[in-house]
Amino acid sequence: MNNLKNKIALVTGGNSGIGYAIGKELVAQGAKVVITGRRKEAIEAAAHEIGASSFLADQANLDDTIQLTAAVKEQFAKIDILVINAGITGTLGPIEEASVENFDRVMNINFRGAYFTLSKFIPLLNDGASVVILSSIVAATHKPNSSIYQASKAALNSIAKTAAAELASRKIRVNIVSPGPHRTEIMRKTGLEEMALKSITEQLINDIPLKKMGEPEDVAKLVTYLCDDAASFITGTEVIVDGGITL
Template sequence: MNKFNNKLAVVTGGNSGIGYATAKELIAEGAKVIITGRRKDAIEKAAEELGAIPFVADQGKLEDIDLLKKEIEEKHGKVDILFINAGITGTLTSIENMDADNFDNVMNINFRGAYFTLSKFTPILHDGASVVFLSSNVATTYKPNSSVYQASKAALNSIAKTAASELAPRKIRVNMVSPGPTKTEIMTKAGLDDETLKGINEWLIDAIPLKKMGTAEDVAKLVVYLSDSHVASFMTGTEIIIDGGMIL
């Protein structure tokens, strides 16, 4: 019997990368999975491939989160697994040259949107549910030209730990997964060309003791582990870094 039979999971940003891989793992383990994304064509295509339920929603827009919650409540009931995954890097630039639009865009999706996804979903989480935030190992690094992205993930970790404390009486566990460099589309979406990406990837691999980049599937398996109330029943408020030893 699959471990997530009769369980409802929600994965934000589920049309590609880590979100897609996690939805695939959850479905393989028997879960009914709702995936969200901003682009209708992309989210519907991914849902068809996966056997998931698509919902068009932008995590940066509170009205979209409200609509998602209402749809789930009316059609599916309560949620067992919530993977708050959607996020962007934004434009990588110095503090001196940062513009307010980029700052707001990154914070609205990575922090504000994630915060209010949990806030609005809390009443429709089953007691004993699992919440996992996708953070990043940059939450505890301070590299030049990445100030806003780093700060958004550090803020995310802070609220996740507070949520773990608040939701513990309901046996709802809240954990964080913080990947290092992972082969996904997020850097391409940041507007970097192939040559720049190649140079960054080579530099990153050189900085990782295991001398390789992670995969979306690596991260997905960890999210699924944390979502299992049997094997991870004593884990909450925990950040697991999965980065090949990069921050050693």
């Protein structure tokens, strides 16, 4: 399949997990893909593996985003697909014990960084382009000990819908994909021990109606669909990919 042949795509946070799977699927659909990441060796290795180009950039760093924008403009002039995927959970804990450092780190990547990535790339979007923002089902939940992460994703959903309204006159579509539990490395970055992670995973599988964790490829296929002309009448929509856990 080459539904996205010769389309130019940028995926932030593309060196692992869902971002990696999205980049790989976009390449498979014929797109020319640039993936970004914060670790030089990891992002270069990932790009080589999937047949994409790489750019070292931290979404939390506005200077990096400006440099990324300039590099993409110089190489391609315009892009057709923007996937804002980079994000972290940060450390978990109750509101009363929250640290400013953790708050700033999560918000700088998940919200501020995503916001200004979108802002800086809007002038480079071709009319009719597709923007997909990776959020999470936690944007609509209020579980204890996850207030900062949940708030960052709720804010992200808000700007995505505003962008959909602002960019509709240019036929640019902006959609949100909100995964539920998937097999990625993001939970390992919360600082929880292996036994705790195993227990959480088992509980999640028990709670999910489909009785399995999602795979990054599930999200990747949905994202590429939203970037295709087949989804030309879809904008401002949030698509939940969670195996039914939020039913």
